[in-house]
Each structure stands twice: as structure tokens, then as C-alpha cells.
Amino acid sequence: QSPFPVFKPTTCNYSSTIGTSCNISNRLCDLEKPCRNDGSCITNQNDINDYNCLCSRxxxxxxxxxxxxxxxxxTCLGHGECHETLDLSFFCLCHDGWTGIHCQSRIDNCRHDTCENDGVCRxxxxxxxxECLxxxxxxxxxxIPSMxxxxxxxxSKSFAYIAIIAMISVAMFIVIMDILKYCFG
Incomplete structure (x- = not known):
């Protein structure tokens, strides 16, 4: 008697199963799962080593x-939800703050700079x-101007008016002096 057990292969009743308990399928569809993207694998009834993939839409x-x-x-770059159209095209419904065919552009709220008096748009x-400077x-x-x-x-306007009045007064004084000098010699 050998201290090591001897391996005896199990013969399964069905040709499509293998394993010590004959509970493992030997079909390629079950062993390899060759169809990707949720496609369904259909085993050829005449040959267990042949299959066809039935693809998802x-x-x-x-x-x-x-x-x-x-x-x-x-498709929408993580900034929107993609929706299929009837003509097998798509449109992206962009999240707030994003725009473009693929929602690829951030909306610039400062593009129409509406800040006055050298204010900086943020x-x-x-x-x-x-931000007012x-x-x-x-x-x-x-x-809104400050006080x-x-x-x-x-x-500034007051000084301008005072300057105008002063210039008119000086001009009038000179004219009157010239008239008096002319008349009274």
C-alpha cells in the first residue's frame, strides 16, 4: 500500500461536464465567457467548442x-447626461455651469464684464x-459712488464755478477800467 493516494479520473455521464463531481460545464461559453459588453453566449448544439455571441444593443x-x-x-465628459436621439445621435444635457456639445466648456459668467468704474469681475x-477697487x-x-x-x-464743480466767476470778474474789471480811462482820460 502506498502512503500517497492515487488519482483516479472521474468519468462523467454527460460529455458537457467535467470535474470530480461532474458539476462544471466544459462549454466554451461557460468556461471562457467570451462575449463582452453583456453579450449572450450561445453554444452551437452540434459542437460544444463552437459558439456565437448575441450582442447587446x-x-x-x-x-x-x-x-x-x-x-x-x-460622451458628456462627466459634466452632463447623454441622451440618445431617434437618428442614433446624441445630445448632452449639461449640468449647471457647463456648456458645449460634450459639456466641455465652463460657462464664463464674466464674459460680458458688467463691472463699472474699473471693478474686477470674479x-x-x-x-x-x-470687486470694487x-x-x-x-x-x-x-x-454707486461713495460719499x-x-x-x-x-x-470740483464749486471750484470750477468760482474760477469762472473770478475770470469773468477780472475781465469785467479790466473792461470797466478801460472804459473809465477812455472816458476820463
């Missing part, structure tokens, strides 16, 4: 390896914000 090829779906996993999420202006679009600017404008 949008796939073809011997092993369903070619993807012809209009909406593939990255895009934020689905909107924008104007200094404390001279405020408001959504830096359109300092308002007073400066009033003072």
Missing part, C-alpha cells in the same frame, strides 16, 4: 467588442461678483 463584432452606442460613458459658482464705489456692479466721490465732484 449598440455593440457588434465576433465577441461584441465594438461599441457603436451614441452615448458612451464619457466668477463664483453659477454667478459672478464685482478701493472704497470709492460699491454696489453689485460698482456703480467721498460725491463730495469730491461737488467741490
Amino acid at each position: 449598440g455593440f457588434n463584432g465576433t465577441h461584441c467588442e465594438f461599441d457603436h452606442r451614441p452615448c458612451k460613458p464619457q 466668477p463664483i459658482l453659477l454667478n459672478y461678483k464685482c 478701493g472704497d470709492s464705489y460699491s454696489g453689485r456692479h460698482c456703480e 467721498k466721490i460725491t463730495i469730491l465732484k461737488i467741490v
Whole structure:
């Protein structure tokens, strides 16, 4: 008697099974699972080593390896949802903040720079914000002058009026002096 057990191959009753308990299928469809992309493997009834792949919609090829779906996993680049059309095309319904055929472009909310008085536009999420330079202006679009600017404008106008009045006064004085000199010698 040998201390090592002797291997005795099991003979299965059905030619399509193998294993010590005859519970493993020896069909290529079951062993290799050759059909990709959720294709169904159909074993040839006449030859267990032959099969055909029944491909899911949008796939073809011997092993369903070619993807012809209009909406593939990255069609909308992760920034939208792909929807198939009747003519086997697609359109992307882009998430907020994205645009383009494949949702490839971020929407620039500052493209129509609406900030006034040298304010700087900053895009934020689905909107924008104007950053007003200094404390001279405020408001959504830096359109509201501060009290300092308002007073400066009033003072500038006042000085302009005073200067005009002073120039007119000097001109009138010179004219009157010339008339008096002419008349009274």
C-alpha cells in the first residue's frame, strides 16, 4: 500500500461536464465567457467548442467588442447626461455651469464684464461678483459712488464755478477800467 493516494479520473455521464463531481460545464461559453459588453453566449448544439455571441444593443463584432452606442460613458465628459436621439445621435444635457456639445466648456459668467468704474469681475459658482477697487464705489456692479466721490465732484464743480466767476470778474474789471480811462482820460 502506498502512503500517497492515487488519482483516479472521474468519468462523467454527460460529455458537457467535467470535474470530480461532474458539476462544471466544459462549454466554451461557460468556461471562457467570451462575449463582452453583456453579450449572450450561445453554444452551437452540434459542437460544444463552437459558439456565437448575441450582442447587446449598440455593440457588434465576433465577441461584441465594438461599441457603436451614441452615448458612451464619457460622451458628456462627466459634466452632463447623454441622451440618445431617434437618428442614433446624441445630445448632452449639461449640468449647471457647463456648456458645449460634450459639456466641455465652463460657462464664463464674466464674459460680458458688467463691472463699472474699473471693478474686477470674479466668477463664483453659477454667478459672478464685482470687486470694487478701493472704497470709492460699491454696489453689485460698482456703480454707486461713495460719499467721498460725491463730495469730491461737488467741490470740483464749486471750484470750477468760482474760477469762472473770478475770470469773468477780472475781465469785467479790466473792461470797466478801460472804459473809465477812455472816458476820463
